Amino acid sequence: MNETNPWNTIPLADYELHMQHKDVGQAKLLNDLTGKYLQNNKPENILFLGISGGNGLEHIDPDLVKRVCAVDISSAYLEETRKRFGNKIKQLDLVNADIGSSTVSFIQADFVWAALIFDYVDSKRCFEFINDNTDPFAKLIITIQSNNGVQSVSKTGVESIKSVGSIFKTIGQEDLKTEAVTFGFDCVGSEENFLPNGKSLCTYEFSKRG
Ligand SMILES: C[S@@+](CC[C@H](N)C(=O)[O-])C[C@H]1O[C@@H](n2cnc3c(N)ncnc32)[C@H](O)[C@@H]1O
Numbered sequence: 001m002n003e004t005n006p007w008n009t010i011p012l013a014d015y016e017l018h019m020q021h022k023d024v025g026q027a028k029l030l031n032d033l034t035g036k037y038l039q040n041n042k043p044e045n046i047l048f049l050g051i052s053g054g055n056g057l058e059h060i061d062p063d064l065v066k067r068v069c070a071v072d073i074s075s076a077y078l079e080e081t082r083k084r085f086g087n088k089i090k091q092l093d094l095v096n097a098d099i100g101s102s103t104v105s106f107i108q109a110d111f112v113w114a115a116l117i118f119d120y121v122d123s124k125r126c127f128e129f130i131n132d133n134t135d136p137f138a139k140l141i142i143t144i145q146s147n148n149g150v151q152s153v154s155k156t157g158v159e160s161i162k163s164v165g166s167i168f169k170t171i172g173q174e175d176l177k178t179e180a181v182t183f184g185f186d187c188v189g190s191e192e193n194f195l196p197n198g199k200s201l202c203t204y205e206f207s208k209r210g
Contacts, residue, residue, distance in 0.1 A: 005073050005098070006163040007120070012053050012077050014160045019055075021156040023197045027055060030115050030143065033193075033203055035059040037141050043111030047071070047133050049099060049126070050117040054081035062089050069107040069133070071095045099129045108135045115143040116201075120167050123176065127183040140185055140206040144171045150198045173202060184209045 019027035034056030038046075044066045051057075051070035060068055068091050072078050078094040085092055095106050100121045112134060118126050130140060147170060177187045185206035194200045 006167060007073050008076075009163055010160045012074075012080050014158045016053055016055075018154075018156045018158040018161045021154070021158075024154050024156060025196045026116075026201065029193055029195065029201060031056050031058075033115070033141075033143065033201075034113060037113070037203075037205070038111075041111055041139050043109070043139065045069075045107055045109045045111070045135070047107055047109035047112045047130075049112065049114040049129070050120075051081055051094070052077050054085050056113070056115075057081070057085045057089065057092070060085075060089050062091065065089075065091050067091050067093060067107055067109075069093045069095055069109065071097050071099060071106070073098050100125050102129060103132060105132045107133050109133055110135050110138050112138060112140045114141065115203075116145060118142055118171055118176065119145055119169060120164065123171065123179055127179065127185075131183055134208060136208060136210045138208045140180075140208065141203060142176065142180075142206065143201050143203045144173075144176065146170075146173070146192070146200045146202050148198055148200060154197050154199075173204075176204065180204075180206050 018024060038059050042064060046065060046068045048070040051072050068089055070081060075096045078096055082094055112130055185208055187204055188207050189205040190203060192200050192202045
């Protein structure tokens with residue numbers, strides 16, 4: 001696995017402290033959004049891109065899903081996710097892969113949760129990975145961060161998180177939608193949620209054209 005990727009240098013505890021910090025507030029918002037979109041779509045075969053420590057997996061109903069494939073570049077994050085959710089979700093398949101280079105098809109998902117992954121991985125590669133791992137009518141939910149003029153990594157006292165600032169990139173909202181179309185995904189909805197530090201998370205719902 002890509003050991004030079006800065007995500008492999010950040011302890012999960014640091015990442016989660018940062019995301020839960022009162023000024024950041026992203027952990028709870030992402031968790032709530034995951035619950036909402038799962039509830040609205042009721043998917044059976046789910047792909048999570050960048051699962052980190054499993055945030056949001058508590059919304060999976062093991063009686064309703066066939067497979068849940070959760071990908072991350074960090075084997076340490078996946079190990080913790082396994083400890084937290086492996087017993088509850090028997091259908092959980094944890095995959096250690098680099099979305100930036102993998103061409104393997106792990107699942108034919110009908111629903112993809114891609115929260116704060118396009119911000120760190122080349123978007124063309126993300127879409128290619130998604131197309132390799134979805135069925136023809138899949139729903140794709142992408143959340144990206146909008147900085148609204150605020151610095152990209154908030155000061156939370158967590159030093160290690162600063163290393164991913166080097167690969168963070170701001171995504172143009174219209175660019176994302178235009179690129180999605182070229183990969184067969186049409187935008188069918190969106191929402192913006194503001195965070196305590198003035199940044200926001202923009203979430204887009206896409207449908208694959210079939
Ligand atoms: C900002 S977090 C995503 C949000 C997270 N799901 C949450 O709710 O807290 C980014 C995640 O993507 C993973 N990641 C970053 N680059 C990756 C890559 N190239 N391939 C696979 N996973 C990657 C990181 O290890 C991290 O767990």
